[in-house]
Structure formats: structure tokens, C-alpha cells
Amino acid sequence: MKKLINKPEDVVREELEGMALAHPDLIRVHFDPNYVVRVDAPVKGKVGVLSGGGSGHEPMHGGLVGIGMLDAACPGAVFTSPTPDQMLEATKAINGGAGVLHIVKNYTGDIMNFEMAADLARAEGIEVESVIIDDDVAVQDSLYTAGRRGVGSTVLAEKLCGAAAEQGRSLKEVADVCRKVKDWGRSMGMALTSCTVPHVGRPTFDLPEDEMEIGIGIHGEPGRTRMKLKPADEIVEMLMEPIIKDIPYKPGDEVLLFVNGMGGTPLIELYIVYRKAHQIATQHGLKVVRNLIGSYITSLEMAGTSITLLKMDEDMIKLWDAPVKTPGLRWGM
Amino acid sequence: MKKLINKPEDVVREELEGMALAHPDLIRVHFDPNYVVRVDAPVKGKVGVLSGGGSGHEPMHGGLVGIGMLDAACPGAVFTSPTPDQMLEATKAINGGAGVLHIVKNYTGDIMNFEMAADLARAEGIEVESVIIDDDVAVQDSLYTAGRRGVGSTVLAEKLCGAAAEQGRSLKEVADVCRKVKDWGRSMGMALTSCTVPHVGRPTFDLPEDEMEIGIGIHGEPGRTRMKLKPADEIVEMLMEPIIKDIPYKPGDEVLLFVNGMGGTPLIELYIVYRKAHQIATQHGLKVVRNLIGSYITSLEMAGTSITLLKMDEDMIKLWDAPVKTPGLRWGM
Amino acid sequence: MVITRDKVLEWIKRYADLLAENRDYLTQLDAAIGDADHGANMDRGFKAVLSKMPEIADKDIGTILKTVGMTLLATVGGAGGPLYGTLFLQAGMKTTGKMELTLEDWINALEAGITGVKNRGKAELGDKTMIDALVPAWNALKQAAENGSNLGEALDRCARAAEEGMKATIPLVARKGRASYLGERSAGHQDPGATSSYLMLRAAAEVWRDA
Amino acid sequence: MVITRDKVLEWIKRYADLLAENRDYLTQLDAAIGDADHGANMDRGFKAVLSKMPEIADKDIGTILKTVGMTLLATVGGAGGPLYGTLFLQAGMKTTGKMELTLEDWINALEAGITGVKNRGKAELGDKTMIDALVPAWNALKQAAENGSNLGEALDRCARAAEEGMKATIPLVARKGRASYLGERSAGHQDPGATSSYLMLRAAAEVWRDA
Ligand SMILES: Nc1ncnc2c1ncn2[C@@H]1O[C@H](COP(=O)(O)OP(=O)(O)O)[C@@H](O)[C@H]1O
Ligand SMILES: Nc1ncnc2c1ncn2[C@@H]1O[C@H](COP(=O)(O)OP(=O)(O)O)[C@@H](O)[C@H]1O
Ligand SMILES: [Mg+2]
Ligand SMILES: [Mg+2]
Numbered sequence A, B: 001m002k003k004l005i006n007k008p009e010d011v012v013r014e015e016l017e018g019m020a021l022a023h024p025d026l027i028r029v030h031f032d033p034n035y036v037v038r039v040d041a042p043v044k045g046k047v048g049v050l051s052g053g054g055s056g057h058e059p060m061h062g063g064l065v066g067i068g069m070l071d072a073a074c075p076g077a078v079f080t081s082p083t084p085d086q087m088l089e090a091t092k093a094i095n096g097g098a099g100v101l102h103i104v105k106n107y108t109g110d111i112m113n114f115e116m117a118a119d120l121a122r123a124e125g126i127e128v129e130s131v132i133i134d135d136d137v138a139v140q141d142s143l144y145t146a147g148r149r150g151v152g153s154t155v156l157a158e159k160l161c162g163a164a165a166e167q168g169r170s171l172k173e174v175a176d177v178c179r180k181v182k183d184w185g186r187s188m189g190m191a192l193t194s195c196t197v198p199h200v201g202r203p204t205f206d207l208p209e210d211e212m213e214i215g216i217g218i219h220g221e222p223g224r225t226r227m228k229l230k231p232a233d234e235i236v237e238m239l240m241e242p243i244i245k246d247i248p249y250k251p252g253d254e255v256l257l258f259v260n261g262m263g264g265t266p267l268i269e270l271y272i273v274y275r276k277a278h279q280i281a282t283q284h285g286l287k288v289v290r291n292l293i294g295s296y297i298t299s300l301e302m303a304g305t306s307i308t309l310l311k312m313d314e315d316m317i318k319l320w321d322a323p324v325k326t327p328g329l330r331w332g333m
Numbered sequence C, D: 001m002v003i004t005r006d007k008v009l010e011w012i013k014r015y016a017d018l019l020a021e022n023r024d025y026l027t028q029l030d031a032a033i034g035d036a037d038h039g040a041n042m043d044r045g046f047k048a049v050l051s052k053m054p055e056i057a058d059k060d061i062g063t064i065l066k067t068v069g070m071t072l073l074a075t076v077g078g079a080g081g082p083l084y085g086t087l088f089l090q091a092g093m094k095t096t097g098k099m100e101l102t103l104e105d106w107i108n109a110l111e112a113g114i115t116g117v118k119n120r121g122k123a124e125l126g127d128k129t130m131i132d133a134l135v136p137a138w139n140a141l142k143q144a145a146e147n148g149s150n151l152g153e154a155l156d157r158c159a160r161a162a163e164e165g166m167k168a169t170i171p172l173v174a175r176k177g178r179a180s181y182l183g184e185r186s187a188g189h190q191d192p193g194a195t196s197s198y199l200m201l202r203a204a205a206e207v208w209r210d211a
């Protein structure tokens, strides 16, 4: 296992310590239970926006805490949903009296833990709304399964909801923004390599030198199909076509195009992916009005990419453009 | 070779096309000769800031073009210095009448090509100053060799000089800022894996699963020594000690601490590196007044990190904090 | 033939040991169809439980089981945390104040625990989850008791049924939890949660056999 | 015994072919102590040169060599681009207007080229660069001419001296160029630039031998 870490069991704590040392102007890190919280939390009268999930997806979520985005994030062990007590404490820490939105990715563990936390918070008199992001078109949706995974749209939801909360919107209104992202965002990903979970010490799956996994999630799990490696343009087609067909996106739609790196993929490759994704979107008559290119929702050091399309309306564009100041995403301030 | 690319010979062109599609509000991309230029160039009366080098180090340099940073960047083939004609055209494109600064990394190829370009530009009546960044303490400095490589400080020089130029300082004053960075910045890097140059198709060097290279540059070249893999904290010590001893940095010095990823290293590991680097700096009495954490000067998909320390004075801190709006670095606007 | 409080503590200890021993095995199972953390998660949780043992050693069985449940909830995370947390919490509710358990008490406690898991996770038999080990195991336990088996025999039947249920998950296509994202590719692999549930019931059989 | 313009064009073509053939070999040499691009760079540059050949085929040798130099400058990049670009440019300056070269002309042209490389790169003999192939090769050429060797013989001596110079770079510790960053670790590897320089002079010997 080749990683810049000390002991596997210390990875999350030491990463959080690093973040605390690096960004005292933006965030505070609370240990036992672990959560990252905006330095000026709770902001009185403002809806609090909370997310969380396993570690290993950095900068999501802890690196997206700050002004105009998340008020707090709960990091679990690597790839493991955090626990209700963390979420409860973080919820309390960011409750400015206007309630708290929980942005939850659709994984059984995340959902159950957030459910319990929301119950506990409500029992303490805090208004909580939860929205579950499930945007991964690689997974067939069905009432009888766990449904689709929550992936790339989560980052976009955190930005837009954070901006809406910053404007002073009500809990219901902020949650409505999140529900719009849930409805209007779709993603799909692929991997060139597996990642290695620190405490496991070897790659989660073996992938021969000439093969790739299509339809992967963000936890190093294998994808829906394995196939021979293909040129980037063909890979992008394989990701974009199911995404566009899904809602479906229609000619004339204004979209945000998010090309995400899985952690081990350099920017030069992401721009090659973006090029083709933008071309395909345009060929389908979509208007790419905003974009995001970089490694924002990662899977440790996995090499690969995911693409997210989010249909945008005027309000969402304004929320996207609003100032944001977090360790991982920043503009306008 | 596992990469999200099409044909190896198309990598640079397609990446540039992707950038052009992604950031029409910030940059224009010129092909044949290739250069990336700020969308509103030339800015009248402002000193132009130009850098360039081989591709494969993204976002440096093309992703650092925009307001408050580079006016233009010349990308060469992967790991290959660009050519004088590119540099000449870019210099002309950004000359607003106040002259142009060339920020050059200390590699024989870069120096010779930039030298020729500066001669050609001067012949066309453009005032040019060149500053050579050579901050890599892994390489012993000597008058009789090529000297030290230019690495992490380059990114910092581009930010500070870009801000100085934006303020309307003269060419000499902007170059003075660059010379300060050259004098006050030191770096060292290490690799967990080799990268693979696209047209080569296999890793530049073989590194067994339990070994690492210390003192690498940014071109996939082997480092100064190879050794058994060690815990992150020990690795950081091996990088920090030679850096601190070099100038040397003295107790009380205010510094910017830049922890850089080599392209295949995820943020979670960079924060573990930052944690220890910050601790060591503090133990030496240095005051970390600013930092930068992320993959800004990369070596394709190489896994590894480099650390840069830059002594800061009040002016440099102000220049660092000044607004910047580029694809790869952005704040304040 | 009753299960004393000390035997309950011993069971928890034995289960913790089994989880530590099988940590890599469980993780490997989870790597194939999940995210390679089930072993580490359960082991972390039960290590935390062990460190709580001294505080609760003199409490009633209900308190002990509830403390185990709360500890798992706060330390395991993922799907395993809420599910095992709920199982122990609910079993603890059913045994409040008790200093020993009859076979019937244990049947009722386990039933409450399993019902909790079902309510929380909404998995059905055949979805390729821990339910596929727990439900047949409980059925076998109940059946054995109705047939007049003694405690040891009933617990053995229970553990064996859990083992069979666990193995029967191999050909299944997952419909719940992370493995469901793999669709057809989840077939051919044993479910990690069913495996950790079998270990739990095996530990009970081993430790309580000659109660 | 003179080198006609067509022979000069043939030489350039032959060198381009040799570079294409040895592209991977040169890259491999550069991977060991550099950045794995020398083969690709030189091949890219000479492919560009080949595409310019039709335009310059009816020009004088000076113009041809200067065009080669300018093309290399604009397409090779790295250290190779300015160095080989300068070499051909300077050699072209020395042969302006000529439609054929005597042995002496070639000696002077090559000397000018090498001087250009030295001025640009500031490398000395023994620094483990192309200079280590070029300088002994030129010395051998000059010596052969002084000893009255004919053109073919002199060019052979020149190529053989380049080959020896190239091989002699193996034990050297690099003091110039990218390989110098490796310090002691650069010893034991043959310099890629010395190798491409040897190929250039070998191509001349092959093509001009029986001019
Ligand atoms: N809805 C559910 N109901 C019951 N058990 C479930 C459910 N979802 C998952 N499981 C069980 O949880 C196990 C995985 O646990 P674990 O790896 O700890 O959590 P995660 O899937 O969050 O990584 C699965 O093997 C399965 O037995
Ligand atoms: N200062 C110099 N003088 C002469 N030749 C040099 C000098 N620096 C490097 N070289 C030659 O250039 C070769 C490397 O060329 P190339 O790989 O194309 O450029 P780069 O080193 O920029 O990648 C070396 O093998 C060496 O022979
Ligand atoms: Mg998990
Ligand atoms: Mg090079």
C-alpha cells in the first residue's frame, strides 16, 4: 500500500488535525465526536446545512464547510457512514434557530444513521429536514432495492443550499433547493484503478492493466461492468449517454457540467474528459452555462472520473455564483 | 498505461481545447503556436506576466492564467519546454506597453528557449525581464552544474507577480517580487510511484511496492535517493529539514507553507502531510501565516508530494491575499 | 438451564474475539460486493464495547445489552452500526432488569432484536443481508424450543441455521445495502453482514451450550 | 569528392529515419536519467523537417540547413530544440549560397554548429552531454582531413569517434542538463543527446561515404 499516511487507524484523525491547523480562519474541528464546523457557527437566524459521510472523499464534505456552503460536516471512518451522535452534536452546533438541513447521500448506512440523528435532534426541539441525494444512473432505480447511490450532485447541492441558507431562506426553501438538485442532477462514474482502503492495505478489487470498471460508486466498490480500456472520448460517451437519457435532459436545457476526478486522476485528463463531455452536451442541444472541473468527490487514490449534469434555472445559477469560502471551493470572497 | 486520453500525440491539444471550452470567461487558447492567454489581454499599461514549460504539470501554468496571476502561459509537449516562437507570440499578445516578465523554471531547455524568445521579443521592441526560479533543495547547487530545479515556488511567484502587475507596478518592481520569491522560497519533493509519459506508455521508472523516491523533480525523473517506504511523518521530516536548513529560515520568520500533490495523491493524504509540516515549521519557530494545499504543480498521475516554504514579508502577504481569478486558483472575485 | 449475566458478558466477549479474528475475512467479503469495511467497523465497535465492560459488569442484562447497543451506534457507523445497535438495544429493552435469561427469554429478546433490524433496514428474507442469517436462525431456535430441545441443543440448531442462511446468501442477487448497486455481479459472494450475524449466534452457542 | 545538395537532403532524410527507428531507444535512455522525451522530441522535430523538405529542395545548402534549424527550434522544445536548432542554424550560416560542400566546408560548418551548441548550452567536454560525442567526432574529422584521408574515410572516423564519445558518457556523472539533478545516480547510463548526435554523424557517414 503506497500512501502518505502514518497508522491506518490514525488517518481520519490526523487528516482532521491537518485541516484544523490549515484553516483556522474558516473552520473548527471538533473531536469525539468528530465534526468540522464553520468557525462562526451557529449563525443566528440562518438555516444550518449539514452533510456527512465516510472519509476518503475529500474535499467532500469537511473541505466544503465555510461561508456559503456547509455549516458542518461529519466525517466517518474511511468509507463508513458517521454515527448519529456525531450528527446530533453537529446539528446542535449549527442550529441558529432556523432549523437544520441534512443532505444525505443514498446509502443504507448514511440513511439509517442520519434518520436516527434527525429523530434525536427533533427530540431536542431542533427542526430538521433531510433530503436524500440519489443521482447515480449506473444503478437501476427500484422501489425494491436500495435505489441509486448519491454521488456528484451532492457537491452541487451543498453549494446551492449553502448559498440559499446564506441568503436567509427558510428551512423549507433551502430544502426545496436541495430537492431540485436531487430531481435535476444525474451522474455516472468509472474507474481505471481500484483504491486501497488504509486498514485493508490492498486494492479493493484487481483490475488488469488493460481493463476498466464502468458505473462505479465512490467507495471503491466494483462497478456495473468491467471492460477493455477505451479512448477517453468513448468512455465519456458511455457516461454521458445514460445521464442525458435519464431525466431526460432536453434540447435547450441549461446545465451545469461537473467533471470530477476520483482522487488519482490529474487535471490534464479531466480537461480531456471535459472537452468531449461538453461537445456531447452541446450536440444534444444542452447549453452548458456553468461548470466545475476537479477532484471534489473522490475515492481515496482511485484513478477515474465521474460526470454530473445538473439542470439549472435562473435561481440556481444565482446561487451557484454566490460567494463561497471553504477550503475546497472558493470564489467571490 | 491507464489514462483518460485518446491518442498520446493529441493529449496537449485536446487538454487545451477542453480548457478553452471550460473557461471562455477567463482565458483564450491560441493554437499553432500554442499559448493560453488572459481573455482581456493585452491589458494596457500593465506589465504582462508570462510563464511556460512542459505540459503535465496542470494546473500550472495554463490553469493559472487570469486576473491577478499569469497573463499567458506557453505549454510545451508533455515534460518538454515550449519553443521560442510560442513564447514570442505570447509575449506579444500580452504586452500592454509596460513590458513583460518571463518566469522561468531552471531547466536547461526552458532557459535556452526563454532566452531566445526574450532576444526575439527585445528585437521587436518589447521590454523583457526574466527571472529563473531554482528552489529545489534536493539538488546541490553549484556554478559548474545546471544548478537547482525550479519547482513549487514557481506557483507562488506567479501569484505574487500577477498581483503586483495588477497593482500597476513597473516591470522592474514586478521582477523584484519574483526575485524575492526566488531568494526566499525553497522546496523538496518525493514520489510514491512513477508517472507514465503518454507517448512512452510505461512508467518512467520502476518503484517496488515498498519503496519511494526522495528528492524527485516534476518530470517523472528519479530522485536523489531511493529508500523503503516510511510513515508520512518521517517523510515530511526528510523534506522539511533540508528546506529549513537551506536558507536557513530563522525563528520568527513568517512563512507560507505550500503542500503540493504530484497529481495522483488525494487531498486526504496532503492534509496528513500538512499536519506534520506545520508542526515542524512551528517547532522551528516559524510562523505559518499563509498556506496552500492541493495539487498545483503536478507530474501527470505521479503519487507523491512536495513541500515549499516561502518567507513572507508584509508586501508579499498583501500580494498573496489580493484577488485572483484563474481556472486553478481563485479568491476574492 | 439458564443464561446468567456472567454468561451474557462472556458471550459478548467471545463475539468480540471472533470479530477480531475474522476482521480480515469479513472485510474481504465486503470488498467483493461492498466497500471493504465491515470487518474493521464491527471490530472497532466491539473493541469499544469491551472497554465499556468493566462499567456494566454488575448491571442487569437489559442494561448490559442496551449499553452494547448504544456503544455500537456511536462507534460502528455504516449500515452495521444502526443495525447491530438496534438489535442489541431492542434485545436490551426486552430484558430490562433481568439477571438471567431462560431459553424463552432469549427467544423473545432475539425476536425483538431482529424485528428492530427489520424495521430499521426494511430488508426481506432473500435480499442478501444479515436478515438471511438471523431469521432462519431464530426460526430454528423457536422450533427447537417447541420440540423440547434443551438450551445447548437449541442454540446449536440456531447457530447451524444461521450458518446455512449465511451460505445461502452466496447465489443471491442483493436487493438491499451497498451490494445491491452491483446488481447481478453481487451473485456468487457471501454477504458479510450475514456472516457477522452467524458469528454472533455461534458465539452464543459456544458460550451458553453448557449453561 | 564533394557533398552535393541532394546528398545533404539525403543525409537529413536518413537522420530523420534513424531518429524514427531509434525513437524508443532514445526515450528509454532519457527515462533513465532524464524525463523520457528525447526520442519523441527529436522525432517530432525531424518529422516537421521532412514536411518542409519539398519547399527547400531547390535551395542552397545554407538555406536548407537554416530551415532545418528554424524548424527544430519551433518544434522540438526542451534542451534538444535550441541545441540542435542552433547547430543547424550555425552550420547553415557557414554554408550560405553553397550548392555543394567539400570536406573542408563540412569541417567548418560542423565546427560552427558545435561552437553554437557550446555557446548556447555552456557544456564542457565530460559534462555528459551531446558535446561529448560532437567534439571528439569533429576532432577526428579534422585529424583525418589533415592526414589526407578521403571524404568517406574521414566521415567514418568521425562517426566512430562520435560513437566512442557517446559510449564514454556512460560512466560520467552529469554536470549539465536534466541528468545533473540525479548527481551520482546519473553514472552508468548513456547520455541520450550524445546518442542522437552520434546518429546524426553516422547518417552522414552512411550517406556521404561514396559521394
Ligand atoms: N437494509 C438492510 N437490512 C439489513 N441488513 C443490511 C441492510 N443493508 C445492509 N445490511 C447488512 O449490512 C452489511 C454491510 O455492513 P457494513 O459493511 O458495516 O456497512 P456499509 O454497507 O455501510 O459499509 C451487509 O453485508 C448486509 O448484511
Ligand atoms: N547544457 C547543455 N549543453 C549541451 N547539451 C545539453 C545540455 N543540456 C542538455 N544537453 C543534452 O540534451 C539532452 C536532453 O535533451 P532532451 O531530452 O530533448 O531535453 P530535456 O532535457 O529538456 O528533456 C541531454 O541528453 C544532453 O545531451
Ligand atoms: Mg461502509
Ligand atoms: Mg524534456
Ligand SMILES: [Mg+2]
Pocket (backbone or CB within 6 Å): C030, C034, C035, C036, C037, C038, C078, C178
Ligand atoms: Mg461495508
Ligand SMILES: [Mg+2]
Pocket (backbone or CB within 6 Å): D030, D034, D035, D036, D037, D038, D078, D178
Ligand atoms: Mg528529456
